[in-house]
Amino acid sequence: MAIQMKALLLGAAMAAVACTTIIALVLSLANHQTLDQPYSTQYGIVFDAGSTHTALFLYQWLGNKENNTGIVSQKQSCDVDGDGISSYVQNPPAAGESLKKCLDVAKAAVPEGQQKTTPVYLGATAGMRLLSLQNKSLADSILVEVTKTIQNYPFDFRGARILSGMEEGAYGWITINYLLESLIKHTFEGQWIHPKAGKIIGALDLGGSSTQISFTPKDPVKNPASAFNLQLYGYKYEVYTQSYLCYGKDQALKKLQVYLHKTAGSSSVISHPCYHVGYNINVTLDELYNSPCVDKPNNFNPTATVLFSGTGNSSLCLSLMENIVNLTDCEFSPDCGFSGAYQPPVNGEFFAFSAYFYTFDFLGLVPKAPLTRVLSTIDTQCNKTWTTLTAENPTIKAKYLKDYCASAHYIMTILLKGYKFNNTWDQISFEKQVADTDVGWTLGYMLNLTNMIPSERTRAVTGVLHSQWAAQIFFIVFALFLSLLIIVILFVRDLSH
Numbered sequence: 001m002a003i004q005m006k007a008l009l010l011g012a013a014m015a016a017v018a019c020t021t022i023i024a025l026v027l028s029l030a031n032h033q034t035l036d037q038p039y040s041t042q043y044g045i046v047f048d049a050g051s052t053h054t055a056l057f058l059y060q061w062l063g064n065k066e067n068n069t070g071i072v073s074q075k076q077s078c079d080v081d082g083d084g085i086s087s088y089v090q091n092p093p094a095a096g097e098s099l100k101k102c103l104d105v106a107k108a109a110v111p112e113g114q115q116k117t118t119p120v121y122l123g124a125t126a127g128m129r130l131l132s133l134q135n136k137s138l139a140d141s142i143l144v145e146v147t148k149t150i151q152n153y154p155f156d157f158r159g160a161r162i163l164s165g166m167e168e169g170a171y172g173w174i175t176i177n178y179l180l181e182s183l184i185k186h187t188f189e190g191q192w193i194h195p196k197a198g199k200i201i202g203a204l205d206l207g208g209s210s211t212q213i214s215f216t217p218k219d220p221v222k223n224p225a226s227a228f229n230l231q232l233y234g235y236k237y238e239v240y241t242q243s244y245l246c247y248g249k250d251q252a253l254k255k256l257q258v259y260l261h262k263t264a265g266s267s268s269v270i271s272h273p274c275y276h277v278g279y280n281i282n283v284t285l286d287e288l289y290n291s292p293c294v295d296k297p298n299n300f301n302p303t304a305t306v307l308f309s310g311t312g313n314s315s316l317c318l319s320l321m322e323n324i325v326n327l328t329d330c331e332f333s334p335d336c337g338f339s340g341a342y343q344p345p346v347n348g349e350f351f352a353f354s355a356y357f358y359t360f361d362f363l364g365l366v367p368k369a370p371l372t373r374v375l376s377t378i379d380t381q382c383n384k385t386w387t388t389l390t391a392e393n394p395t396i397k398a399k400y401l402k403d404y405c406a407s408a409h410y411i412m413t414i415l416l417k418g419y420k421f422n423n424t425w426d427q428i429s430f431e432k433q434v435a436d437t438d439v440g441w442t443l444g445y446m447l448n449l450t451n452m453i454p455s456e457r458t459r460a461v462t463g464v465l466h467s468q469w470a471a472q473i474f475f476i477v478f479a480l481f482l483s484l485l486i487i488v489i490l491f492v493r494d495l496s497h
C-alpha cells in the first residue's frame with residue numbers, strides 16, 4: 001500500500017479517537033449540568049434553647065424534592081439576647097419575643113422564594129427539663145409562646161419541644177460523625193462510600209444544667225436503657241449515651257455552693273476555695289436553693305443572704321469536687337460512670353465541646369494539651385487574685401471569668417475520675433467547630449427529623465451517575481480499540497504484500 005494512503009488512514013484513526021474523546025467529555029459535562037440543574041440551595045433552621053441561652057443555627061445544602069441528602073453546612077448562627085427560655089417563668093410571652101431578633105436575621109438570609117419550604121425546629125434542653133419537673137404547665141406555656149412567635153414567620157415551623165437527655169447525647173454524636181464524614185464519605189468521583197471502621201468519634205457535651213457522653217463501646221452495651229441504636233446509610237451503630245441531669249457546669253457549681261453552705265454551720269460568710277482571692281459574692285438563700293438539683297433545708301429564710309468569699313485554694317477546690325460527684329456508689333461495677341450510672345469503658349477518640357471547650361479555650365489548652373500542662377495551668381489560674389484576673393481579661397464577662405477555676409476542676413473530676421479517661425487523656429480534643437459548623441446536637445437533630453441521613457444505602461447524590469460514567473468510558477475504550485484494530489490490519493496487509 002502506498003505510504004501516503006497508510007498515513008492517511010492512520011491520521012483518520014487518530015482523529016476518530018480524538019473526536020470520540022471530545023464527544024465523550026462534552027457529553028459528560030452536559031450530563032453533569034442536567035443532573036445539577038434541579039438542585040437548589042435548601043435551608044433549615046434549629047433553635048438550641050439551652051439552660052443559659054438560646055442560639056439559632058441556619059443550615060444549607062444542595063437538594064431537590066426527591067433527593068435531600070446533599071452535604072449540610074452551617075450558613076449562619078445568631079445568639080438570642082438574654083437568658084435561656086426557662087428563665088422566663090414570670091413572663092412567658094417575653095420568651096417568644098426574645099427570639100424575634102434572630103428570626104429576622106434568618107428571614108433576611110433565606111431567599112423569599114425558599115422561606116415557605118424552610119423547616120424550623122426548636123429544641124429545649126436541660127433548663128426546660130428541670131422547669132418541667134418543677135412546674136409542667138409553666139414549661140408548656142413557655143413552649144406555647146415560642147411556638148406563637150415562630151409561627152408568625154413565613155417558615156415551615158415543625159414544632160418546639162423538650163429533648164430527652166438521650167436524644168441530646170445521640171444527636172451530638174451524629175453531628176460530629178456526620179461532619180467528620182466518619183459515617184459516610186463523599187469521594188472525588190461523586191460516590192458515597194463507607195469509610196474504614198475505627199474512626200467513629202465519641203461526643204462529650206457540657207451544658208449549664210446537664211452533661212452528656214456518647215460513644216460506640218468495644219463490647220455490646222449491657223444496660224439497654226443506655227443504648228441508642230441507629231441505622232445510618234445501611235450500617236448499624238450501637239451508641240452508648242448517658243445524660244446526667246443536674247451535672248451541667250452551672251448546676252454542679254451550685255451544688256458546690258450548697259455543700260459549702262451546709263457544712264459552714266451558721267456563719268453567713270463562707271470561704272470558697274474555687275473563687276479567687278478578692279472575689280466575693282452575696283447570694284440569697286432563695287437563689288441558692290431555687291433548683292430541683294439541690295436538697296432544700298427543712299426551714300430557711302429565703303431572703304437571708306450568705307457571702308461566698310474566695311480563698312483561691314486550687315488543691316482544696318479539686319478535692320471538694322468529690323463531694324458533688326459521687327464516685328463510689330454503683331451497682332454496675334466496674335462498668336460505671338459517676339453518680340451511680342452504668343458506663344462501659346471509654347473507647348476511641350472524643351470531641352469535647354460546649355462548656356468543655358469554652359473553659360479549655362480560655363485556659364489556652366485547645367485543642368489538646370498534655371495532662372501535666374493542663375494540671376499546672378489550672379493551678380496557675382486558680383491562684384490568680386481577682387484583681388489580676390480582671391486586669392488581664394478586661395473583655396471577658398465576670399459571670400464566666402469567676403468560674404473558670406471551678407469549672408476546670410469540675411471538668412477534670414468528671415473526665416478523669418467519672419468517665420475514667422485517666423489512661424486515655426490524649427484521646428480527647430476540645431473543639432468548637434468542624435468544617436465551619438458548630439459542634440452540638442442541633443445539626444444531628446435536623447438531619448434526623450428531615451430524614452437527611454437515610455437508614456438504607458442510597459444512590460450517589462451528586463454529579464454524573466455511575467452508569468453514565470461507565471457508558472462513557474466504554475465508548476472511549478471501544479473507539480480506541482477500533483482504531484488500533486484498523487492500524488494493525490493495515491500493517492498486517494502491508495507485510496503480506
Ligand SMILES: Nc1ncnc2c1ncn2[C@@H]1O[C@H](COP(=O)(O)OP(=O)(O)O)[C@@H](O)[C@H]1O
Nearest residue numbers: 050051052053125126207208209210355358400
Ligand atoms: N464564653 C463562655 N465561657 C465559659 N462558659 C460559657 C461560655 N459561653 C457559654 N458557656 C457555658 O456553656 C454552657 C452552655 O450550656 P447550655 O447549652 O445553655 O445549657 P444546657 O445544655 O444544659 O441546656 C453554660 O454552662 C454556659 O455558662
Ligand SMILES: [Ca+2]
Nearest residue numbers: 050125207354
Ligand atoms: Ca447545650
